[in-house]
Amino acid sequence: MQLTMSGEYAVRAMIHLSALPFGTVVQIADVSKEWNIPENFLRKISVQLARADLIVSQRGLNGGIRLGQPAERITVLDVIEAVEGNIFLNKCLVCDGVCPRDEWCQVHTLWAEAQIKLKEILTSKSLAQLAAESFTRKAELNEARQRTSAA
């Protein structure tokens, strides 16, 4: 019941891209250094992100990766599902009819509700918003720190 490292790394990389002007190309090696992601692992993850059109990659000199669509249109859920596949909190929810208690079991209903809510929250903010808010928060913290050390 937890996000995998793949998902975690994918979100980090996407947040990195989302903080830059749309179209900016970066190299996987650089992202991996800045966000503590094993480089070769990130390479594999980036292929999945590209398949989901979340990023576009370009080979060759001056190549790299860039966002495949504006950060305003991408959510954390998009990123996770690109890497981990569709989210199902409970195996009973994977496919109708798999669980013989499907029709009447109210635990099933509860899980369905939980899953909907989870997805709702994970799509409630765009990567653009998250990146921007993080930037602001970071600046606030730095300022606070400077004031303290100055005093």
Added chain:
Amino acid sequence: MQLTMSGEYAVRAMIHLSALPFGTVVQIADVSKEWNIPENFLRKISVQLARADLIVSQRGLNGGIRLGQPAERITVLDVIEAVEGNIFLNKCLVCDGVCPRDEWCQVHTLWAEAQIKLKEILTSKSLAQLAAESFTRKAELNEARQRTSAA
């Protein structure tokens, strides 16, 4: 990002107990047959449930397991956490300060929000309610089926 079989089995067993009058003793072998749970596996799970005081087990002739507290006071989250430990949707949430981006990363905030909501839903109904509602729903379905076959 999914409930384990342990968790799933635990919930099934607890629902079984919750549908019976408080204090009713049942045998693990019977529960395992009725709910398609590998018997030896359920035995191990039941130890964990007992440690969390969700059930009480008694050895010896006429022994078995029974609820450790009224089904009205137990939630699905209780059961899951007894078996899987505390739920953390994201590794960053496990322990403050583990993630160096903790303080400013807004993805962190989003996960925290999601986790709270998930727990909220998984505690929104007692096992007693879930068992009762399932019973009702099952009866409704049966009746509907009889009407159809009669017509």
Added chain:
DNA sequence: CTAAAACATGACCATTTTTGTCATGTTCGG
């Protein structure tokens, strides 16, 4: 007090998933 019934404990194990690494290939620009 003894036998049988029931759960407890802990060792063990197969499989799958996760989290990578690496060698090699491909594409592109200059």
Added chain:
DNA sequence: CCGAACATGACAAAAATGGTCATGTTTTAG
């Protein structure tokens, strides 16, 4: 054609999952 960058696929170590099994302990009926 060279070097930079990503792609692909094989490989593998480690951890988690989902069990099984032998043995031990507790309880009670008789």
